[in-house]
Amino acid sequence: MRRLPQTCGRVVSGLLALLLASAVALLASVQPAAAHGTLAMSTPAGGATVSEPLTSVQLYFTEKAAANAFFTITAPGGIRVDNGWSYGEPKPLDKPVREYFLVNGQFEPREYTTGFPAVVPVSHLPAKGQYSVSYLSVASDGDTVRGTLTFRYNGRVTAAPQGWSPPSTQPDPALVAATEQHGSSGQASAVPTAAVEPAAPPSAAAAAPPTGSTDASGPGALAWVGWAVAVAAAGAVAGFVVWRRRSASTGKPAGRGRTSSATSGRRGGGARSTTRTGAGRTVGAKPSAGKVGAATVAQSTGDKRRPTTVPAARKGNAVVTARTGVAVDPTATDAATKAPATTVGAATVEADPRPDTDLAAVTPGSRMSNTHLALLVGGLVIALLAGFGLARIGTGDERQAGGVAGPPAPGQAESATDGHQHPAGTGPHTHRGDGATGETLATGTTVSAGGYTLQPLERSQPPGVRADYRFRIVGTDRQPATRFAVVHDKPLHLIVVGRDLSGYQHLHPTMAPDGTWSVPVTLARPGGYRVYADFSVTATNGTQVPLVLGVDHTVPGAHTPTALPPVQAQATAGPYAVSMNGTPTVGVTAPMHFQVSGDPTTPVQLEPYLGAYGHLVVVREGDLGYVHVHPEPELVDGSVKFWLTAPSSGRYRAFFDFQVAGKVHTAEFTINVP
Template identity: 65%
Template sequence: MRPHLAWSVRPLAGLLAVALASAVAVLAAAPPAAAHGTLAVSTPAEGATVTEPPAAVELYFTEKVASNAYFTVTAPGGGRVDNGWSYGSPKPLEKPVREYFLVGGKFEPREYSTGFPAVVALAHLPAVGQYSVSYLSVASDGEAVRGTMSFRYEGGPTPAPRGWSPPTNQPDPALVAAVEQHGTSGHGSTSSGAGAPVAAATSVPPAAAPVAESGEEGGPGWLAWTGWAVAIAAAVAGFVGWRRRPAPAARARTSAGPSRQRGGSRPGGKGGGRGTAGRKATPAGPSASSGKGGGARKAGAEVTAESAPASAVDDAAPATAGGLSNTRLALLAGGLVVALLAGFGLGRMGTGGGSPAGATATVPAGGASGPALSAGDGHQHPAGTGPHSHPGDASAGQATGTAVSASGYTLQPAQRAQAAGATADYTFRIVGTDRRAATRFVVVHEKPLHLIVVGRDLSGYQHLHPTMAPDGTWSVPLKLARAGGYRIYADFSVTSADGSMLPLVLGVDHLVPGAHTPAALPSAAARASVGPFAVSMEGTPTVGVTAPMFFRISRTGAPGPAQLERYLGAYGHLVVVREGDLGFVHVHPEPELVDGAVKFWLTAPSAGRYRAFLDFQVGGKVRTAEYTLDVP
């Protein structure tokens, strides 16, 4: 008899009950994000094709835009065709828009059934093709409201009014300051390509999956209900299995091991499920183990129902009044938690938590185990995605790479210098808060990690793709011809603790010793020559506003556009770096050519000079066109 049996079981049972309750609470409460003043609908609609020239674009928001709101309309050739804007008359929305507000620490939904239009006049429509509309405003609560939408015009060209010239105005500095002061990304268009609605009927949180389509508005998909059904069934099965437990005489006995621990518990590791090396709890019969987060134990001595020696009975889990041992209680609780997590996971799959169409699910190089990761986030965004912040971004400015560490991850190079003209094996690790090298990366733009090298004078650009060893060490041959300072950026995405994709750009300095004279930044120009190719740039970068940028590539002396090949999942890859602090600017590519051009969405974080590097591929060879951008 051991007099403290009942005392030892009750705290354990209480702790397990608290754990179960916490798990249920966490799974049941996916907090929505606030989204205020969003764009609800537009005329023409997002992705629509019109044949008659519209006199204006009407954008209907869930509240009246600020008086100093900023709007642009860009024609296929990259020139602006907007001619001022004005308020319109509110009208009922055919489908209400739900937004969330944080009230007393809880998110409360509000539905908006009235659209407040901003009418952006069009001076003329000079060509057939895609017209892009960008907007920037501030909501009544201070949230930034910015984004983009596009429509296609298939009618005849219309002349510009007599004496009219394309506008060159920039956003009101007070508007830009208000956006930056709030320090948020705003809530722009949620469009995902041609034909997609401008705004969803329900604004959903970034950390939670979008609501799937179903018979009822805002209801979960059938997979969500299936997931919860699986969870309930698993819980019932676990309870039934416990009720059919063997007689007390057949309880598990523990074989001798290097250490002994009361109650069958093990110290948890990452995710709360991995234990340290020791004994492995297994039921009688075939061995069973759970996956990540489900209570897996490393190999060691085992607990069995048949073979344990009688001398080990003191280490066996003590019995409860009802005959339930601590070990069985822990297994039952763990099973219920796993069932809940599995059901939640299936539910997330049914509510849009999976990969978008065309995304590649992968387990990255290095043999990392666990569920596959998909490129559902990172820097691979749907066409027309509005500006938003990524962890490590400089406030709302979206200039990343100025820090070596962000969101608990640090770029650790093995060396910080090399000789000029020599090829060195550049090695580094991405280290997390646990001081261990990360090994699980999301494939974005067809690669798990992109390494960008730029001189501090914005020369010497290189775009490299290192390989990762199983221990998380990345390596790539690197040759730097000129002496001087360089900035090396690691552009990658990992999976955060809540299962969402965490995109990061970390930067570190690198030195090539020797005499160095910085190269002067070339003057801004809209045309660049790269070997036998001429590349023209169209569009106007604008502070704080998502502006479309077009690049047209032709072979010198040959008619028509060059036959571009896909490179990194699109027909071009654009890197933009700010002069001075070498901020790495966030850019969104369109996956397909638009009117024969490679199109990107660029948000200039501030006035100043930038260097843009366009990578494109023809005939299996990647070339780079370079531009200087002056943003007033």
């Protein structure tokens, strides 16, 4: 096999150095989750089944909840049964929780073993079924603390206290303002002193990792092992590059094999011997023309080596070693480019090799071939990537460690804005943008977000005329996007609603190979409309990024706005009556229940529609913000359940789609969030 030239070696060294630098930059860019004040455990535990009546729910956080924190407990019928809250006595956590703090530009882990409870009294238990507990607070460093857990109660029903009325309170405006100051970057921001009660710093026992801990099975251990493997592989790559370059420059043996060098000497301009043998074979003796002396060959004897002179004979222009009988032609086609050889003692010496002479040739004793090099580099790269992967897995697990189990949450989408279309069963969860601003929780107010732009090909159409609405989703490369994730059984959902929140339509366009979407639309009334493209794309790390882009559409003619209907808990959709129960709350993930009923003698059999038993679109009056909603995949206590996070006070219009006997119906509700 032809050996690696020196220039190629330098290129490989440069590429390895570039790979090392890129890997280090990549590893450094991966930051652990910097959550603070997280929920560590609860009583009852999330997902638990309770058989005996309970009078309160205890939520244990890694630090004291803010003095103006907000908590709700919602019964199966959508009625709140919470009755204020108070601090409880701290207690040891069932499992330590690790959080990360930014110290001098680096994230440092800190483990907590003590939980600080918030005790939320339960006024009564009006029904058996699933109860939901939601919370909103701000940590001492300004991070938003928001979440929901559920438990199932199958014990006896308890009566409400005399004069009891379900609470309809909303979070303290100072608390909402504090959560809005927390940017989507995940870094702490300034918090009004009135919004958060300063939490006592964790004790030494709680703040420091347990001394002498030997638990290596947890996600934290996996992460650190991954980082160690990655760093070790990176160091090995760096060491290999330095080793090869030093070996090439000094001419010292680079291997442990039996190969040894000829006796060398130097004269004048640094000439050196190129006579080399390995395993008893002369591989490169280059005597000067017309003279061949005795080649000096190193003979291995155990761990010692002694030079032995082996007679050599000449046959024409070839030198034949007496030891092996192998002829080597010293007059290669490029011999004219070599410097004249000089005799030093009994060995033939010539000038330094050309710049493209292989590294093995100038490194006496080296057997490193291209195959060995490729195998070594490949192994190091695989180790580096494996370590990086382990670290990412460990870090991802750490983000979920310590949390209380609630409705399933497959993952968190990381995007500039968050949309509505999450797979059924995503349940209540937070996004990187949650709590940044009210506009973040209500999307669709802009034509561009997350690097994508909604580009309509038509901006208006006549009233009452069926016309194709065509558009593209353009990426940052200004080319139409053609790859979308299928969510709720469709790659893209198109929502059309009038600016007065009338004329709702939920459509599913088709995409041509060139990325142009089209769907027939009929708009009966003149006026302005908002068109939302609700879709998800797949990020480079494999996660789905939900986006909602919105653009205006016009139907020319005299427009008479329709007044928003009053708030009611009942609506009619075809032959069916639909009831809505729940208390939408600003900044809090609140459960909303929809119950469909028909003829009392014929129970309604809901059918799955778009991956769940219902679909909910909520639009805010005024700016037409498209609100963050998640459905449950199955019926919960006979109703269709959604998780709604209201971004602000105001009026909203909710459109609930459901399917019976193959036909889709829509029930519309007005929601008022004080």
